[in-house]
Amino acid sequence: MTTLPRLVLVALTAVLALAVTPAVTPAVTLAAAPAQAAACATDPATPKRQLRAMWISSVANIDWPSRTGLSVSAQQAEFRAWLDLAVQRRMNAVVVQVRPTADTFWPSSLEPWSQWLTGSQGGDPGYDPLAFMVGEAHARNLELHAWFNPYRVANHDDPSRLQATHPARRNPGWRFAYDGKLYYNPGLPVVRDFIQDVIMDAVSRYDLDGVHLDDYFYPYPAGGQAIPDAAAYAEHGDGFANVHDWRRENVNLLVRELDRRIHAAKPWVSFGVSPFGIWRNAGTDPLGSRTSGLQSYDAIYADTRLWVKQGWVDYIAPQIYWHIGFGTADYEVLTAWWAGVVRGTGVQLLIGQAAYRAGASGQDAAWQDRAELSDHLHVNRRHPEVAGDIFFSAKDVRANRIDAFSTLAAAHYAKPALLPARGTSAAPAAPAITSATRGSGGVALAWQGGGTSYAVHRVNGTPATADPCAFADARNLLTTTRRTTFTDTTATAGTAYTYYVSALNRTHQESAPSAGRAVTGSGGGFSVVIDNADPGFTASSGWGTSAFSGQPHGADYRFADPVAASDPAWYRASIPSAGSYRVEVWHPADAGYNSATPYIITDNRTVYVDQRTGGGQWRSLGDFTLAAGTYNVVGVSRWTSTSGYVIADAIRITRL
Template sequence: MWIASVANIDWPSRTGLTPAAQQAEYRGWLDLAQQRRMNAVVVQIRPAADAFWPSTYEPWSQWLTGTQGGNPGYDPLAFMVAEAHARNLEFHAWFNPYRVANHTDLSKLAASHPARTNPGWTVSYGGQLYYNPGIPAVRAFVQDAMMDAVARYDIDAVHWDDYFYPYPVSGVAFPDQAAYAQYGSGFSSIADWRRHNVNLLVQEMGAKIRAAKPWVKLGISPFGIWRNAGTDPLGSRTTGLQSYDAIYADTRRWVRQGWVDYIAPQVYWQIGHPAADYAELVRWWSETVTGTDVHLLIGQATYRAGASGQDAAWQDPAELTDHLTLNRSHPQVVGDLHFSAKDVRADRIGAVSRVATDHYRRPALAPAGTGGAAPAAPSLTSAVRGTGGVTLTWQRGSTGSTAGYAVYRLPGDGTVDPCALADARHLLGTVRASGGSGTFTDATAAAGATYRYLVTALDRRHHESPASNVRLVTGGGATFSVVVDNATAGGFTAAGTWGTSSYLPARYGANYRFALPQAVSDPAWFSATLPAAGAYRVEVWYPADPGYNSAAPHLVATANGTVTATVDQRVGGGQWRVLGTYDLAAGTRQVVGVSRWTSTPGYVVADAVRITRV
């Protein structure tokens, strides 16, 4: 997800916070990314020709302290990269190349600002101040300013959005005619010259990054339409603004020439939009990257979902998740970016929860890039069951450059099918590499269950090694029983329509979930890993209240189909209540659901379940 700093959109929430408060807020955003099982954050660190690090080229950003040039008292970029990597999240450093200020008064900039010492580099347009992209010295300077962060910090990618030349203001020409007269020799039109200027920025910056740190990616998130087919037969079947013509971004060329490592077009329209259909644009971008090494991610308009004033399509909780479902028909799409963090957290109309339930239920590895090679397989030295779960330890492989590890768990014993590691249901998580060894605790391992564990190594470009040796952890003959609470990581899913409460003391754990009854398919699900097929006793825990539902439907996904049992949640709470004994299949899946589909009044509650083999 994008974490925007300009105008304090996402982080920091306001200027002037103490370093401790800023850091706490940022950790909260990373916690959200982990909760939603994202594997990267895109953080804006140069929003307006300023810096979120002690730059040798530009002043401290005003969005930190409220005063441009004001020292925040720590190094935000060093802190942000370290915190992201501690969670094994990629850190994509988001720069805006040419924006100087959201006003036109040079005197309001810090006295040392390069735009004040070089006023001829700037132009005013549309009420804002920009560096002139057509001046070669400007292009060299902004590259140097960005490369300062690349060289000094362990970032994973340089990221740009759609702002190069500004979007046109009706009836007002961008004032770069003098620069065109001085530098535009050989170009028949100012438009071609402007596109050339942006092309050079992309091409040169990509080359500089690869020369300095070949593993650092260059990614761009441009406006979603390159050109319309009515203008250019190579364009998309759309009728919207054309970034090639309006803002001089020849995005198709950047991809076809391989100047970027990933492209993340902002496809900010709904499926079926009359001028810019999401489905058509995903098709066009998929065809554009075909035959290249450029990864395609889709920029998602998460900010539109459930927001007032948006089209009716965005009031449908299914719109956003339908985007990702559609993406599956285009294997070129390897991921999505959500704008922005505050909208992911807001989860209006439960749209983000729907996406997480439908598409982000398991961890995911980032796609492998070009260059580099997979490191040697690690050696899994132990897998020990303890009170907190199963703890794995391993040693780094003898060759290659290992940046991280992927941990896999398969139920039961026997030979491991190599194809099993391609099944995301077996991926437990990833760990950042540190030193010559690693460790991971599987807190979700069920007592009495038998598992096979394996670990693979990953380099900075996400090339994955062969699997380690297998370590078998047996159930030790104990009766299998597992408790899944509504707060169990990876064990509970519910849409945003389900509230959270800790009001009643008879709850199991810190809180419970609740929802009003309604004739909709919107169950809250408890998932578990069952070691073998057989008969299991299923019990539920809830805090009772006279105002709760007298016939709350509970769904049990048995080996022979889903069955429903009703529970009177007005009474009998604060203890385990038996739903029944059922034949259940082995493996990891949704086992018990609490449904809202009932005609009886009162909240239905989902708190915890216990599943015991009998």
């Protein structure tokens, strides 16, 4: 995984290479939907299943804790904030570094407490961070994948700086120094067993959802330096024609044996690796990718393609940290290559995304385009093998430089998503909704079921039977939760809905939906729709009118070319009272429309919407505090650096 020293390496290889009484209304139980949906037209912008995660790095205090020596309450508050960010951006997993430098984020009898907690290796932080992290993640229905760096001992080469009881200090024969750092020697069977024992200690004691290894296997090569493992090769290298094949087999053994041990202990725990993005170049190996960068097979002895083909991992998450069109390592080329590698294997493909590059100084011009990250996920849609993405790292997701992550989230994470299913275990039985009550705070649901988690769906109206296609993608998915209650605070007063709940097991196999539970409209709520043909809409002569698309709200919509000038189309509305309102937009979608259309909310907030997808439906811009009065509430701006028509069709404003 990219860490502070790794940033330099990635840059070098690149050169080489988001007080009233409740009015109670009756709820009606409706027939359940069929368990198997017929062939349905689905929206690629709202996939039913997609892993969405970010790496939370602890080494060098990159993400968490933000510095050493924080109090227990401060550390915990920081971690909760990272999880809340993940939820706010509609992620469903986090990958947390729990063993960064051969020291641990849990009380281990095998290795000392991590220095990144207290500032002193071996220093007790006063609580069990891993137990805390798992509990907090699961409370938000986020999977927690524990991230282990297998061989790195220290980011320095002075053994005397290690805690006196550190295994690498007590066993000097286990380690070597290389390029100013200390490593466990991958060629020693005793080391391989020890590393697995440390990881299995965490697996056996904590309710982890995944075990995750990063890209640090043998050290990345440093010019003019040789890995000092000749003695180990002499002792353990019988049967290998050269040291390079022997080194690769050492790493193969770690991966293969760890896979077996994890699944023998807990079959539901997912095991994955996030390697450097290039296995081998086609110029070296015809099985390789059309790239010309550093080759992990040769440089760090990671035969990642073999691990996939042999099924030694549940998922592979290559770090494809280069932009679309980069000559040395093109994102499109590598994504297609990895999709081909996993095809037919049962191994899931996740893509490691370089959120740290978007909008950062010193990066290529492509990374100054707010749509670059979002466009990566458009590329992913061409490959059904891509099961999701992991973003490096949490602080960059939060920074949201040049609105790059907001742009991605608006285009791809507008709705929640279930996690991809793993394995072949049987789905749980369908749950049963026991109550659905509308009140001033929304619609309160309760149900009974035997799932590990649940998915809550809502459709408009009260159909006699559910349409199976309503569950084919996530357009009707409200949330996932490990609880058996949920309050739909987005329910609009006066609108009738039908709710369904499905149950998921630990590996995310999904039950049939429950019988539907209908809630009638209560009336009295404020909601207004303003179409481009209504009196509340105004636009200059620079905006044309079109009925080209089959997805308009009403008879037509307005369009305009982007310009570097202020020429917004405005929607004027009468807001009855100051308060919180949801603002939604409707637009047709087309590949030739703009990937980052700016919507201006009256409080000077701007939300960028990718109008190439997600058309023909209401899309939420968010919840905003609006003042009472009649004024221009929402504008569609032409001022965007991305190409393609900007579209102004309709908006909906609803009092919450």
